[in-house]
Amino acid sequence: xxTGVLGTIQLIEGLIPIITQGIAxxxxxxxxxxxxxxxxxxxxxxxxxxxxxxxxxxxxxTTPPAQ
Amino acid sequence: xxxxxxxxVILACIGCNASTAQKLAQASDVFSKALLTFQQGEQLxxxxxxxxxxxxxxxxxxxxxxxxxxxxxxxxIRANESAPNVATELNNVIDAINTLIQQxxxxxxxxxxxxxxxxxxxxxxxxxxxxxxxxxxxxPAASAAGIKVSGYCAVQTLQGTGWTPCLQGAN
Numbered sequence: 331x332x333t334g335v336l337g338t339i340q341l342i343e344g345l346i347p348i349i350t351q352g353i354a355x356x357x358x359x360x361x362x363x364x365x366x367x368x369x370x371x372x373x374x375x376x377x378x379x380x381x382x383x384x385x386x387x388x389x390x391x392t393t394p395p396a397q
Numbered sequence: 398x399x400x401x402x403x404x405x406v407i408l409a410c411i412g413c414n415a416s417t418a419q420k421l422a423q424a425s426d427v428f429s430k431a432l433l434t435f436q437q438g439e440q441l442x443x444x445x446x447x448x449x450x451x452x453x454x455x456x457x458x459x460x461x462x463x464x465x466x467x468x469x470x471x472x473x474i475r476a477n478e479s480a481p482n483v484a485t486e487l488n489n490v491i492d493a494i495n496t497l498i499q500q501x502x503x504x505x506x507x508x509x510x511x512x513x514x515x516x517x518x519x520x521x522x523x524x525x526x527x528x529x530x531x532x533x534x535x536x537p538a539a540s541a542a543g544i545k546v547s548g549y550c551a552v553q554t555l556q557g558t559g560w561t562p563c564l565q566g567a568n
Binding site: 362363364365366367369370372373374376377378379380381383384385387388391392 | 416418419421422423425426428429430432433436440450453454457458460461463464465467468471474475
């Protein structure tokens with residue numbers, strides 16, 4: 331196991347992702363629910379699905395049956 | 398320990414400015430889910446023969462408009478646009494919802510089915526009123542009576558939220 335300055339740097343490197351993940355969790359909890367980006371991504375997918383399904387239903391009604 | 402507490406407070410406040418966008422985004426997400434639920438319920442009624450093909454087409458055409466205006470609303474929220482710009486997109490969403498209610502659901506002949514569809518839409522209307530209140534714009538405005546846009550005011554009825562032409566000068 332490295333010691334001295336190199337060891338300290340490696341320790342910090344290892345801790346950064348853990349700290350980052352912890353900060354994200356704290357921010358999400360303190361800010362009350364999903365982030366704006368997550369909510370908008372979900373909403374966009376829902377709107378797109380709604381439009382696609384509606385267009386498919388309209389097409390099914392208006393397309394004449396095959397001969 | 399004290400330093401850690403200060404750090405947490407500082408980090409938490411990074412999101413302070415984003416809280417409005419977050420509320421709008423969450424409301425838009427709820428709105429979009431409510432619309433999908435409405436569409437599923439409406440299709441069930443179609444399968445049961447309670448909604449005609451012509452009525453179904455009118456509803457689905459209105460849903461296409463609502464979905465497209467919803468995507469534009471999300472774009473405005475994501476771009477962190479000013480309240481008036483978000484309100485403009487919100488107006489388009491509410492216009493599309495008005496069309497869905499009046500020309501889509503309003504055209505359903507079966508009274509019970511119409512009532513069911515109106516009830517399912519109440520959730521979507523509630524989410525939109527949240528957005529209107531966060532944007533804080535005059536038009537549409539969140540008021541004690543509900544929301545108003547394009548000459549129509551939301552009113553609470555026994556069946557849920559209904560729409561009626563606003564009286565002149567009403568907010």
